[in-house]
Structures are given as C-alpha cells and as structure tokens.
Amino acid sequence: MDYMLRATAGDGQIQAFACVTRETVETARMCHDTSPVVTAALGRLLSAVAMMGWQMKSEKDQLTLIIRGDGPITKITADADCDGNVWGFAENSQVELPPKAAGKLDVAGAVGKGTLQVIQNLGMKEPYIGNSELVSGEIAEDLAYYYTVSEQLPSAVSLGVLVDTDCSVKAAGGFIFHMMPGATEETAIKLQDKIMAFPSVTTYLSEEHTPEDMLEALLGDMDLQILDKREIRFHCNCSREKVTNALRSLSREDLLELADEKEDIELRCDCCNKKYIYTSEELTKLAQEAVPRVK
Ligand SMILES: [Zn+2]
Numbered sequence: 001m002d003y004m005l006r007a008t009a010g011d012g013q014i015q016a017f018a019c020v021t022r023e024t025v026e027t028a029r030m031c032h033d034t035s036p037v038v039t040a041a042l043g044r045l046l047s048a049v050a051m052m053g054w055q056m057k058s059e060k061d062q063l064t065l066i067i068r069g070d071g072p073i074t075k076i077t078a079d080a081d082c083d084g085n086v087w088g089f090a091e092n093s094q095v096e097l098p099p100k101a102a103g104k105l106d107v108a109g110a111v112g113k114g115t116l117q118v119i120q121n122l123g124m125k126e127p128y129i130g131n132s133e134l135v136s137g138e139i140a141e142d143l144a145y146y147y148t149v150s151e152q153l154p155s156a157v158s159l160g161v162l163v164d165t166d167c168s169v170k171a172a173g174g175f176i177f178h179m180m181p182g183a184t185e186e187t188a189i190k191l192q193d194k195i196m197a198f199p200s201v202t203t204y205l206s207e208e209h210t211p212e213d214m215l216e217a218l219l220g221d222m223d224l225q226i227l228d229k230r231e232i233r234f235h236c237n238c239s240r241e242k243v244t245n246a247l248r249s250l251s252r253e254d255l256l257e258l259a260d261e262k263e264d265i266e267l268r269c270d271c272c273n274k275k276y277i278y279t280s281e282e283l284t285k286l287a288q289e290a291v292p293r294v295k
Contacts, residue, residue, distance in 0.1 A: 002232040004051055004084065005211045009219040013183035014191060016219060017051040018175040018211035019232060024050070024086060025161055026169040027234035031273045034093045036163040038073060040105045042093075043161035044139040045078040046086045047174045050232045052143075053080025056120065064119040069137060071112025072097070079271065087236040087271040105163065108137035116142050118150075140174065147178065154179040154188070156195055160202035171206035175214060187222070194218050236272030243267055243276045247286055255287035 004019035025043035028034070034042060045065055053063040059082060067076045072095040078088035097106045113134060120128040132146040140159040147155035159174035177195075179188055198204070198218060205214075215224055247255065247267075258265050258278075265278045 003211070004054060004230055004232055005215060005226050006054065006228040006230075007215050007219070007224055007226045009222040009224045010183065010187045010191075011223055013180055013187045014219065014222065015178040015180055016175065016215060016224075017054065017177075018173070018214045019047055019051055020173040020205060020211050021047045021050065021232055022169050022172045022205075024232050024234045025172040028088065029167075029169060031234070032089055032093045034090065035096050036167055037097050037105045037107060037110045038090045038093050038095050039163050039167070039169060040161040041067075041073060041107045041110055041139065042076055042078070042088060042090050043169065043172050044107065044159040044174070045076050046088055046234070047159050047161075047172060048139065048143055048157065048176070049078040049080040049088070050084060050086045051174070051176050052118075053082050053086070054084065054230060056082045056122075058123060059083070060123040062121040064117075064121070066117040066119070067111060067114065067134065067139070067142070068117070069112035069114030069134060071095075071108075071110045071114075071137065073110045073112075076111070077271075084230045084232040085235040085237070086232065087234060089270055089273070107139065111137035111139070113137065116146050118146060143176070154183075156191065158195070158198075158201050160200055160205070162202035162206050171202050173205045173211065173214075174201050175211075175218070177218075190222065191218075234272075236269060236274065238269040238272060238274060240276055243269070244286070247278070247283075248290065250290065251293035252287050252290040253293045255283055255290050259283035259287055 002021050002024045007016040029039045049065050063080050065078045075091040080086045095110050100106045118130040130150045132150050134142045135145045140157040144157040147153045156177045162171040164170040259280045267276045
C-alpha cells in the first residue's frame with residue numbers, strides 16, 4: 001500500500017512529508033502505457049502532488065501541477081485532492097531518450113526548459129495560481145525552487161522513480177521538507193548536511209526502506225515527530241455522467257454530426273485513459289435535448 005507521512009522536527013522548525021508511491025506510479029504507467037523516462041517524470045510529479053495536496057486546507061480543495069517544457073514530453077499534468085487521490089498524464093507518453101551516465105533516465109532532457117504552474121482550486125473561490133521557471137527539469141529541484149521563490153518557504157524536495165528492466169516501477173517516492181518561518185540557520189545547515197549525505201530516494205526505497213525509515217534517517221536526531229499517515233492511490237474521479245455532461249455542452253448540430261458517424265464514438269479521459277463509448281442512438285438522443293447552435 002502506498003502512503004505518506006506528515007511530521008515535524010526541530011521543535012516545529014521543519015515541516016516534513018515523505019511518501020512511497022510504487023503502486024500509484026505503476027498504475028499510472030499501465031493506464032497511459034508510458035515509456036520509462038515518462039514513467040519517471042510523471043511518477044515524480046504524482047508523488048509531489050500527493051504530498052502537496054495533503055497540505056491544502058479543505059476537503060473540497062484540489063491541487064494541479066502543470067509542467068510545460070520545450071523537451072519532447074511538452075507537458076505533464078498531475079492532480080490531487082487532500083485525501084491522497086492522485087491522477088495525471090503526460091502529453092507525449094512514448095518519449096524515448098538515451099539514458100544519462102550511470103544508466104539514469106534523462107528526465108531533465110525529456111522535460112526541457114519551461115515553467116511550473118501550481119493551481120489550487122479552492123472550492124467556490126477563485127483558484128490560486130502560482131508560477132515559476134523550471135531550474136533543472138528534474139522536477140524535485142523545480143518544486144524546491146517554486147516553494148522558495150514563489151511561496152517564500154525555503155524547502156528541500158527529493159523525488160525518485162526507479163524503473164525496472166521490464167519497464168515496471170520498482171520503487172517510487174520522495175520527501176518534501178519546509179523550513180518554517182523562524183527556523184534557525186543552524187537547523188537549515190544541519191538538515192542540508194543530512195540531505196547531502198543521504199543516498200538517492202530510489203536507492204533508499206528499493207532497499208526495502210519505508211517512509212518512516214527515511215524520516216528517521218534524515219530527522220531522527222532532530223526531535224522527529226510523525227503526526228499523521230495517509231494512503232495514496234491513483235484514482236481518477238471521471239465518470240460516464242461527467243463525460244455525458246461535457247457532451248451536453250455541445251450544440252445540437254455537433255452532436256448530430258457525431259451521431260452520423262458509422263462507428264460508435266469512443267471518448268477517453270485524459271487523466272486515466274478510461275474509455276467511454278457512445279452509440280449513435282445515445283448521441284442522437286443527446287442531440288434532441290441539446291440547443292441548436294447560435295448563429
Ligand atoms: Zn479518468
């Protein structure tokens with residue numbers, strides 16, 4: 001089971017999140033049939049959005065992270081609610097790039113230069129939108145930069161996805177640490193040293209370590225207190241009803257045109273790739289209920 005932890009350390013100076021997301025990223029890979037480098041990029045963003053979504057205030061809030069870059073993936077979107085449900089997709093899921101040195105997947109090369117957008121949908125209120133430049137395209141560093149510059153919240157972010165030789169996900173997870181207002185320089189330096197000495201998240205998690213172990217290794221001597229735990233799962237909340245409602249927004253003429261096709265119409269959800277099939281009869285019925293196009 002995938003899950004995340006929320007913790008504090010250093011007498012409240014550090015707010016910490018850590019997660020394991022192997023099953024979630026593997027589900028995303030199977031839904032979208034992603035190539036290894038896209039599995040890694042999407043998996044890193046899904047791990048981050050799960051931990052970031054948990055930081056929202058209300059149960060109705062939703063968080064969206066969008067990475068747009070000039071690399072071959074072009075765009076990755078990841079969404080989360082505050083309850084550990086995540087979903088998302090990459091614009092080009094089949095990108096293949098030669099690995100970097102040491103067999104590492106070239107996520108930065110696949111993403112390229114561009115921007116990170118953070119959208120908090122706060123129920124009925126106007127969404128809160130933050131933007132920052134990508135500093136490396138490796139995603140974790142880009143998120144740390146976003147927090148530090150756009151949110152004035154100095155943060156350390158580490159995310160990793162290890163893809164096995166059969167392309168399945170062997171390990172995935174990460175952590176986000178925020179230096180809270182009032183944190184001392186001494187604490188920041190101590191944490192930085194710990195993180196520098198820590199192996200990569202993927203190495204660590206593939207050695208059967210848990211998020212608890214990860215927090216203990218990094219913050220164990222800084223008065224670590226684990227406060228809460230929450231399950232993470234890849235779960236898209238699309239439904240036939242929602243797709244039908246989207247179809248209802250089309251004009252009568254457009255729906256009749258669709259109904260005229262010989263084959264059934266297949267609509268796919270971007271976020272989970274689930275298929276929704278509509279027959280000509282169903283589309284004709286929707287057309288009869290629809291308003292004619294405004295001339
Ligand atoms: Zn869906």
